[in-house]
Amino acid sequence: MYRNNTCGALRASDIDSEVILSGWVHKVRDKGFVVWVDIRDRYGITQLVFDEDRTPKALLSKATGLGRETVIQIKGQVIERASKNPNIPTGDIEVLVAELQILNESILPPFTIEDNTDGGEDIRMKYRYLDIRRNPVKDNLIFRHKVTMEVRKYLSEEGFIEVETPYLIKSTPEGARDFVVPSRMNEGQFYALPQSPQTFKQLLMVGGMDKYFQIVKCFRDEDLRADRQPEFTQIDCEMAFVEQEDILNAFEGLTKHLLKEVHGIESKDFPRMTYDDAMRLYGNDKPDIRFGMEFGELNAVAQHKDFNVFNSAELVAGIAVPGGASYTRKEIDKLVDWVRRPQVGAKGMVYVKCNEDGTFKSSVDKFYDQEDLAKWAEATNAKAGDLICVLSGNTNETRAQLSALRMELAERLGLRKPNVFAPLWVIDFPLLELDEETDTYHAMHHPFTSPKPGQLELLETNPGEVKANAYDLVLNGNEIGGGSIRIHDKEIQATMFKHLGFTPEEAKAQFGFLMDAFQYGAPPHGGIAFGLDRLVAILGGQETIRDFIAFPKNNSGRDVMIDAPATIDDEQLKELHLKVDL
Amino acid sequence: MYRNNTCGALRASDIDSEVILSGWVHKVRDKGFVVWVDIRDRYGITQLVFDEDRTPKALLSKATGLGRETVIQIKGQVIERASKNPNIPTGDIEVLVAELQILNESILPPFTIEDNTDGGEDIRMKYRYLDIRRNPVKDNLIFRHKVTMEVRKYLSEEGFIEVETPYLIKSTPEGARDFVVPSRMNEGQFYALPQSPQTFKQLLMVGGMDKYFQIVKCFRDEDLRADRQPEFTQIDCEMAFVEQEDILNAFEGLTKHLLKEVHGIESKDFPRMTYDDAMRLYGNDKPDIRFGMEFGELNAVAQHKDFNVFNSAELVAGIAVPGGASYTRKEIDKLVDWVRRPQVGAKGMVYVKCNEDGTFKSSVDKFYDQEDLAKWAEATNAKAGDLICVLSGNTNETRAQLSALRMELAERLGLRKPNVFAPLWVIDFPLLELDEETDTYHAMHHPFTSPKPGQLELLETNPGEVKANAYDLVLNGNEIGGGSIRIHDKEIQATMFKHLGFTPEEAKAQFGFLMDAFQYGAPPHGGIAFGLDRLVAILGGQETIRDFIAFPKNNSGRDVMIDAPATIDDEQLKELHLKVDL
Structure with a gap:
């Protein structure tokens, strides 16, 4: 013993x-x-x-x-x-x-096994098995286990059945890129690793499974942005005989359960916001509502004066920075530099100081009087002592820039508190997204997402305006889950494929088995998928998903501990009937 | 609604x-x-x-x-x-x-959605989504969910942490064949899909995780025997600071819990049997002990008479078939034909009828008198009314043949009752197995399995005799789990690699990261892995794992529903720097 x-x-x-x-x-x-x-x-x-x-x-x-x-x-x-x-x-x-x-015995570890280690990220990843001995990493992994257990318990008690779907499936050119797996027994043929179990969960609905979930690895061979992993874990869910309202209620219940079990937080009902409102008020389809600083649109009050920058802009919008009136000229100049960085891309920034005495001092006093500026303050909900930051230009770009500024300032002001949790449903997403390069529409969510009732006709006339029965669950400015009500009618599905630019032959080749299945009595159904890595990180009060994965890969998709991927020997290639061709 | x-x-x-x-x-x-x-x-x-x-x-x-x-x-x-x-x-x-x-609407389904359908296996697999609507399949999937939930609940309550290990790992030539995954970002290099998370779970023990489990997909690109799947699910477990006894107790607890929760069965402590005894008494390392019919070895009582078939045999062994004395000559002839089928491979069978009046009638009365046959009856534990079936020849072959006969007869006699559960630990497995073709030893379990204390020296002199701290959990004649205490000492590990024919360079190339890790204070550790597909099938009173998998593959590794694997287009191959070379 x-x-x-x-x-x-x-x-x-x-x-x-x-x-x-x-x-x-x-x-x-x-x-x-x-x-x-x-x-x-x-x-x-x-x-x-x-x-x-x-x-x-x-x-x-x-x-x-x-x-x-x-x-x-x-x-x-x-x-x-x-x-x-x-x-x-x-x-x-x-x-x-x-x-x-x-x-x-142990030889001298390459870094100290302490909460605050002297080891940098690279060395800790190479010796991840030692990193895991440290409380911060170990506790994150135990926390992840706790969250997944609670997810399973809750969904299971709600009647969901966890069904394992296959990992060796079929490649489809749709969406981000598949990892493929050559088959030795089926010469010259390949399996693909799933980007998600989407089609299988829909087939389970056709199969009468009624309520399905699975905590499952998914794979995406795309260029890795910071904090993306080529393999990631989803809480994948689907329900039959449901409308959007049923799904939102079911998974709001799950999220409330997690907040309660993990943090002892009793949540009120989650607010809901349309995609259009989220873009208008926060410039972002995943707004962080732990704090305010909503956008005020200023076109009505700032245009048609002599300030041509604003007059020529599609959108003029500002936010009120709490307490920002006390910023020095130098601090404000730095803020202007910040919005002009290529990563943000604004051309400039107009500001208004809302002085404690009720007067205003702006960078555009030449063009606007106190009365004008008072209207700006009203539109941005600015109070005495605040600073109004105003950006302008093309609507989409301006919103993105102002959103970046809002997040940056909130971070600086300590408004993004890791122990405060502000969930939000964003609903009524557009069905289609215009790819401006190719001038074609593609599915914003995925090609099985159903349009809102009565909007099918718009597909012909104004496809960009069609809204979908699609929704995201946002937590603290991060999309932690997203889903939709699916199309269960094969006629509507065929129409969708047409608008997505698939010929009937292409649609059949790629989604034939799903379209076949839909001939045999597909029930109305819909679902949602949560990104578990991110959900766990955010519930853990952090944002780096790598810290909640036992053996993560780096930004080149490499596991530096085991040194993978690696070359394989010629014998193995020969058996797979493959040649490497660099 | x-x-x-x-x-x-x-x-x-x-x-x-x-x-x-x-x-x-x-x-x-x-x-x-x-x-x-x-x-x-x-x-x-x-x-x-x-x-x-x-x-x-x-x-x-x-x-x-x-x-x-x-x-x-x-x-x-x-x-x-x-x-x-x-x-x-x-x-x-x-x-x-x-x-x-x-x-x-639904078009006419290709088979009836009834418990007893008119659809054959092939058509049901092609339309698996319709097959799942049938109670037998649906109930199996729900049963699987219930079993996995209970596994997770039990292990979690016992302090085990479920940790996800990576799916995109590194190929090792060791053991059965890896599926590989070409990397687009790392040109000419490949990941491999795990055959098991073995090395990662050992690294988690080095990392101090103490008690780990994971229900995880594993992959093996081997020629598929009946009822094997290229992707299969394991309950993978590992514990630190344990001896064999601790592991057996922990997972006997799990198995008892499952039998209780699933079938309401209160189990007694599981019997334990050495590998040597299992082979001697059942000719099999996974004996079905729902019924008796243990082997009686007859060399001592059947050799050195005039019957040369037995005299020249390495092993003479028999089993008593309950009530078999009533078999007709024709029935017995059929049994002889059965053992002579190429799949079994016996040359012939000697039989003894144990008559109700205490006399014996055998097929070798020419060579043996009643007193001889009484000794056979004693050795095989035969009673009046039984039939003794005797095979002979090379020890290993004879045991395998007699084991096949024992199972066949038990099946015919209805002794393999699906609602009776007879668990058994088989312990003290040999460490190494001789590959007779190449005359080299390879690890019976895997190369990290530790030899029994004090047997290390035998590795030099008589490697085939070395026993391991390795164990299998057998249920109703099926291995449902197997594991071992691992080597945590790098010197012993190096010795093992040497005996397995690895040069130090080869060992380093393949297992370098594990051997490196062991330099930093590896704790004593060991584990077990259960085959979930089979465990669920057997707990469900069935034996075909395919019936407990939502979307199984056929014996050629194909998913006939989605028609995978399939060719991929040239563009995709080019991006992966691959050429198909048939």
Whole structure:
């Protein structure tokens, strides 16, 4: 038996017990006459003590020689600590060691196994198995487990069945790129790894499974932006005989359950906002509503004066920065520089200081009087002491720029509090998105998303205006889930494919099995998928998904620990009937 | 709202309620003046009624025209049935329909959606989404969900953390063949799909995760034997600071929990048997102990007479077939033919009838007298009325043949009862297995399996005799789980690699990251992996894993529903820097 207690278990009530502990040497403090060794495992740290009076000389010297991260087993007696440590649960006791066995040595780790390590990101990823010994990483993984257990418990109790769908499926040119898997048994043919189980979950609805979910890995071979992973995990869900309202209620319930179980938060009903309103008020389809700073549109009050920059703009919009009237000229200049960075791309910024005495001081006093500026303040909901920042130009670009500025300022002002959770449903997404390069429409969500009732005709006349039964769940400015009511009618589906530029033959080749299935009595259905990595990170009060994945890949899609991907040998290629052609 | 009740919910207590139901038309019985329609969903079947007296004519005729599998929504009133059906939970009531809406039509399904369908395996697989509507398949998938939920609940409550390990890993030539995944971003390089998360779970132990589990897909590109799948699901587990006893106890606990939750069975402690005993008594390392018929070894009592077939055999062994003394000559001849089939491969079979009067009648009476045969009966534990079947020859072959005969006879005698569960631990597996073709040893379990304490020296002198800290959990003659205590000492690991024929360079190239990790204080650890597909099938009282997989592949590794694998287009190949070379 390696242990009868963990290193986090012993308390004052255990004093006098004989215990066996196993774990890693966390720290050795050698005072000569007394040696303290902290022994660590997943559950905590216990202080071991060896001293001149009570410890045989050989044992004392063995303890003195213990290196960090050595794996040891000890037997000893729990005793009261002379100087208690109220900061750790085992702080009242220590263990007077009678026997010490070294189970495994450790060479010097490349970084310290401490909450605040001296190791940089690269070295910690290469030695991820050591990084995981650190509380911040270990706790994140345990937190992830807790969240997924709660998801499964909740959905299962709500009658959802977790069904495993296949990983070796078929490549479709649609959407982001598939990873493919050559088949040895079927020469020259390839499986594909799923980008999502979308078609399978719809087939399960055709199959009468009624309520499906799955926590499942998905794969996307796309150029990796920061904090994207080529393999990622979804909570994938689908329900039959539902309308949008049923789905929103079901998964609002799940999210409330998680906030309650994980943080003890009782949530009110989640607010809902249309996509159009989200874009108008926040310039963003995933607004962070932990704070205000909604956009005020100023066209009506700022145009038709002599300021040509505004007059020629499609949109003039501003936000009120709380307390910003006190910014110095230098600080404001820096803010102007910030919005002009290529990543943001604004040409310039107009500002208005709302002075405490009710007067205004702006960068465009030449063109606007106090009365004009008072209207701006009203439109942006600015109060005395605030700074109004105004951007202008093309509507979409201006909204994106102002949204970036809003987020940046909120970050600086400490308004994006990690322990505050502000969920929001964004609904009524456009069905189609115009690809301006090719001047073709593609599905904003995916090609099975149903248009809003009565809007099918618009597809012919004004496809960009058609709204979908599609919705996102947004949490603290991040899209954590998204879904739609699907098309279950094969005529409507055929119309959709036509508008997405598929010939009937192409549609059949790619989605034939789904369209075939829909001939046999497909029920009305819809669903949602949550990005688990991000959901867990945000619930954990953080934003970097990599910190919540045990063995993540870097931005080049490489696992630097195991050094993958790698070349494979010619024999293996030959069996797969493949040649590498660089 | 599509429904306010499911089709399995309504009872006598709901009589007079107004209800809305949605589902599929299961059956229409048209008596002219009255039409009954069974409406079906995941939860059950409810009888709808339309009749001349109470139903408007148009509605009655609409009901008459309903085709099977049409998706409908109805509103109506729950009424008491005239002739109740005690065989279904909704059998006391029917719904008098006031409104009927057709939600979706169905063309004629290729087979009937009934428990006993007229559809063969091939057609059901092609239209799996329709097959899933059938209770036997649907119930299996729901059963699978229930089992996995219980696994997760139990392990989670026992302190295990589910950690997701990566799917895009690195190919190793070791063991069965990897599926590989070309990387677009890393030209000419490949990921591999995991055959198991073995190395990652060991790294998690090095990382201090202490107790890990994961229900995870694994992949093996090997020639498919019947009832194997290229992608399969494991319950993968690992624990640190454990000895074999700790693992057996932990997972015996899990298995008992499942038997209790799923079947209400309170299990006694599971018997344990060494590999050597299992081979000696059952000719099999996964004996079905729902019934006896243990082997009796007869060398001592059957050799050194004049029967040369036995005298020249390495092993003479028999089993007692309960009640077999009554078999006719013709039946016994058929049994002899059976063991001589190429799939079994015995040269012949000797038999002894144990007559009710205590005498014996054998096929070798020329060579053995009654006293000899009494000794055979004693050795095989045969009773009056039994038939002793005796095979002989090379030990391994004879055991395999006799094991096949034992299983066949048990099947015929109805001794393999699907609702009886007989778990068994088989322990002390050999560490190495001789590959007779190449005369080299390879790891029976895998190369990280630790030898039994004190047996390391045998590796030099008699490697085939070394026993491992390896164990299988057997249920009803199927290996449902297997594992081992791992080597955590890098010296022992190096010795193992040497005996497995790896040069230090080869070992480093393949397992370098694991061996590196072991330098930093690897704890003693061990684990087990359960084959979930098989576990669920056996707990479900069946043996075909395909019946418990939503979308299985056929014996050629093809998904006939989506027609995968398939060719991919040249553009995609070019991006991956690959050429197909048939």
